[in-house]
Amino acid sequence: MLECNEVLFPIKRFGHLPGIDVGYQFYSRAEMVAVGLHSHWLNDIDYMGQSYRKMEEFKGCTFPLAVAIILSGQNEDDLDNSEDVVYTGQGGNNFMGNKHQEMSCGNLALKNSMEQATPVRVVRGHTGGHHSFRLYTYDGLYKVSECWPADGFSGFVADKYRLKRLEGQPKLTRNQVQYSNGRSSRIPIKSPQLVCLDVAEGQEDVYIPAINTIDDATITGFTYTKYNQVASNLNLPPTAGGCECKGNCTNPKTCACARLNGFDFPYVRSNGGRLIEPKDVVFECGPNCGCGPGCINRISQQGIKYQLEVFRTSDRGWAVKTKDFIPSGAPVCEYIGELRRTNELDNVAENDYIFEIDCWQTMKGIGGREPELMGEDMQWPNDEEENLRRLGDVSESVSNELDDQGGLPEAEFCIDAGCVGNVARFINHSCDPNLFVQCVLSWHHDVKLARVVLFACDNIPPMQELTYDYGYELDSVVDNNGSVRMLPCHCGTSECRKRLY
Numbered sequence: 094m095l096e097c098n099e100v101l102f103p104i105k106r107f108g109h110l111p112g113i114d115v116g117y118q119f120y121s122r123a124e125m126v127a128v129g130l131h132s133h134w135l136n137d138i139d140y141m142g143q144s145y146r147k148m149e150e151f152k153g154c155t156f157p158l159a160v161a162i163i164l165s166g167q168n169e170d171d172l173d174n175s176e177d178v179v180y181t182g183q184g185g186n187n188f189m190g191n192k193h194q195e196m197s198c199g200n201l202a203l204k205n206s207m208e209q210a211t212p213v214r215v216v217r218g219h220t221g222g223h224h225s226f227r228l229y230t231y232d233g234l235y236k237v238s239e240c241w242p243a244d245g246f247s248g249f250v251a252d253k254y255r256l257k258r259l260e261g262q263p264k265l266t267r268n269q270v271q272y273s274n275g276r277s278s279r280i281p282i283k284s285p286q287l288v289c290l291d292v293a294e295g296q297e298d299v300y301i302p303a304i305n306t307i308d309d310a311t312i313t314g315f316t317y318t319k320y321n322q323v324a325s326n327l328n329l330p331p332t333a334g335g336c337e338c339k340g341n342c343t344n345p346k347t348c349a350c351a352r353l354n355g356f357d358f359p360y361v362r363s364n365g366g367r368l369i370e371p372k373d374v375v376f377e378c379g380p381n382c383g384c385g386p387g388c389i390n391r392i393s394q395q396g397i398k399y400q401l402e403v404f405r406t407s408d409r410g411w412a413v414k415t416k417d418f419i420p421s422g423a424p425v426c427e428y429i430g431e432l433r434r435t436n437e438l439d440n441v442a443e444n445d446y447i448f449e450i451d452c453w454q455t456m457k458g459i460g461g462r463e464p465e466l467m468g469e470d471m472q473w474p475n476d477e478e479e480n481l482r483r484l485g486d487v488s489e490s491v492s493n494e495l496d497d498q499g500g501l502p503e504a505e506f507c508i509d510a511g512c513v514g515n516v517a518r519f520i521n522h523s524c525d526p527n528l529f530v531q532c533v534l535s536w537h538h539d540v541k542l543a544r545v546v547l548f549a550c551d552n553i554p555p556m557q558e559l560t561y562d563y564g565y566e567l568d569s570v571v572d573n574n575g576s577v578r579m580l581p582c583h584c585g586t587s588e589c590r591k592r593l594y
């Protein structure tokens with residue numbers, strides 16, 4: 094990973110990092126390493142070493158030079174009043190009995206930064222919350238104003254550094270920083286940009302914060318739900334029969350659910366479970382199966398695993414980014430809302446959150462969304478006949494059942510996330526997306542009411558916005574008066590078709 098980081102960010106730099114505003118939050122050191130904000134996994138002082146001396150642009154500088162420090166509150170002697178910090182250097186008090194810190198590496202880098210007046214990025218680490226996660230905030234640029242050796246409380250001589258926050262940066266919202274070190278159960282951070290600590294209100298296994306650096310908008314007007322709700326006038330199809338496997342499904346020859354997928358499992362276990370290739374429909378194990386919740390064939394039922402963040406854009410409202418790396422083929426989230434009949438929607442033109450369940454139309458090539466090609470080694474066969482043949486490979490009864498439902502020009506059912514929904518409702522459209530829509534059947538086998546799951550169609554690096562292709566046909570959206578509605582696309586990719594619909 095370090096090597097990867099060196100490839101992405103061959104040159105460390107002091108100063109702000111493009112795209113990382115003051116107040117930016119990170120959920121792990123790995124994230125900071127990935128974006129190059131702080132490129133040491135263990136050391137709290139990150140610095141540019143002697144190799145930078147040879148570079149023309151750094152001519153005249155004395156190295157090492159500090160670029161970033163993490164204030165984690167681990168040192169009992171540290172003082173932190175937000176704008177003014179006393180920081181203890183690294184090393185000393187080791188098992189060899191060395192009680193004096195050496196003026197080398199990070200310590201020397203801080204001293205050199207003081208002497209050459211180069212800015213140092215300051216990151217604060219905090220722990221807290223009911224998930225007890227560690228959170229890091231980027232708090233801006235500081236200058237090292239003083240350096241002196243001092244006796245520490247633990248009886249060793251340490252180098253001390255005073256850092257003062259540079260003027261002209263966004264204010265920090267706390268004037269006394271309190272580290273929790275795992276002792277506190279509260280989350281100490283309230284950055285002005287954090288408009289909601291968790292849009293999921295604790296329902297998911299991860300927090301999903303919302304950040305707004307654009308305007309005054311907050312997250313309102315919907316209730317978060319992790320599970321689909323069913324409109325009162327809609328009856329769900331009967332629960333499907335299941336396989337008789339025990340524990341985990343392992344044998345595709347004997348597992349009844351694997352048989353529906355063409356005598357194979359659609360997923361591999363690597364990287365926490367990945368879809369091998371997009372399919373017309375994936376048959377997962379369901380409530381009547383003998384296997385347990387950890388079964389390989391239930392990967393999309395295991396909830397959101399990646400750190401996601403809702404953020405405000407200047408031209409597309411809210412959007413979602415991942416703070417984790419997401420491997421190609423991994424399930425990211427299901428599109429959740431209220432299952433409704435499409436012909437009973439009254440305010441379609443005003444509701445931005447309707448997902449038509451058009452799996453059957455897609456499979457039959459009658460106006461559903463285009464199958465998405467996946468990156469790397471994963472691909473959807475281009476051949477429509479091959480797609481349908483693969484569906485024909487599933488058991489005859491299911492195939493017949495699907496054929497009985499054929500001929501529908503439009504999706505009969507939809508997922509309306511206008512009033513109730515999950516984080517998927519905030520994911521925007523892109524003409525060159527990094528997610529794709531996969532229909533999944535688990536509880537029942539009616540493809541018209543299939544679950545809609547968004548999978549990564551490529552390896553997605555941290556901090557990337559998540560998008561999928563909404564798959565509208567141009568001129569297919571009409572308002573109540575029958576006039577065609579058009580919506581310009583702001584996905585900003587080179588593939589942009591200029592209109593969503």
Ligand SMILES: C[S@@+](CC[C@H](N)C(=O)[O-])C[C@H]1O[C@@H](n2cnc3c(N)ncnc32)[C@H](O)[C@@H]1O
Nearest residue numbers: 409410411445446518519520521522582583584
């Ligand atoms: C399902 S919502 C996505 C979340 C939405 N941005 C929000 O603020 O809640 C779909 C709506 O987002 C906007 N949107 C999504 N992708 C867009 C794009 N590429 N260009 C312009 N607007 C987009 C459109 O208003 C669309 O009707």
